[in-house]
Amino acid sequence: MDRGKKKTHPVSQGTLRSLCILHTLVKILLIFFVPSMCSKFKSLYCHLQSKETHEYFKQGWVYIQPSLYYISSTRKTWQESREDCLQREADLAVINTKEEQDFTRQFHKLTWIGLYNNTVTGEWTWVDGTPLKKSYWGTGEPNKFEGKDEGCVEIRFFELENSWNDIPCIDRNFWICEKKYYI
Numbered sequence: 001m002d003r004g005k006k007k008t009h010p011v012s013q014g015t016l017r018s019l020c021i022l023h024t025l026v027k028i029l030l031i032f033f034v035p036s037m038c039s040k041f042k043s044l045y046c047h048l049q050s051k052e053t054h055e056y057f058k059q060g061w062v063y064i065q066p067s068l069y070y071i072s073s074t075r076k077t078w079q080e081s082r083e084d085c086l087q088r089e090a091d092l093a094v095i096n097t098k099e100e101q102d103f104t105r106q107f108h109k110l111t112w113i114g115l116y117n118n119t120v121t122g123e124w125t126w127v128d129g130t131p132l133k134k135s136y137w138g139t140g141e142p143n144k145f146e147g148k149d150e151g152c153v154e155i156r157f158f159e160l161e162n163s164w165n166d167i168p169c170i171d172r173n174f175w176i177c178e179k180k181y182y183i
């Protein structure tokens with residue numbers, strides 16, 4: 001009797017052999033098949049994305065990384081303007097950088113941006129919920145001119161870097177929508 005030789009169940013050996021074959025097949029699939037599938041999916045994704053981007057440009061959106069911007073050709077109240085942006089799956093522009101601030105001035109139009117006076121906190125707040133840190137108020141602004149409730153912000157002094165003015169939200173202005181978009 002060979003005591004050193006362990007007994008193995010014939011079914012277990014068969015199972016092990018099957019697992020080995022399966023493992024080899026999976027490796028072959030991973031090496032040869034998956035990369036070609038990925039590249040096919042990637043091309044399809046790129047194709048759909050460029051088609052979508054083209055649609056945005058056709059509708060008049062402008063792209064400055066990392067956002068798309070839509071500048072209206074009609075005037076609305078601040079709230080109506082915001083609703084238009086939301087319908088476009090965007091929101092009124094939030095000015096995060098000096099470049100973005102300069103961009104909003106170049107249209108030489110009175111335009112709403114996404115900054116408003118939060119009546120609950122009394123603070124100037126962006127539509128994305130962030131508080132105002134860096135501001136570009138025009139000289140003497142915000143001033144609640146003639147005691148009016150100037151709760152929304154427009155680009156008014158567009159020839160100057162400090163171009164913001166607070167103004168009643170029910171006034172009618174052009175507006176700028178912003179949508180984060182990565183091409």
Ligand SMILES: [Ca+2]
Pocket residue numbers: 067093094095096100178
């Ligand atoms: Ca922004």
Ligand SMILES: [Ca+2]
Pocket residue numbers: 141142143144145150165166167
């Ligand atoms: Ca004002």
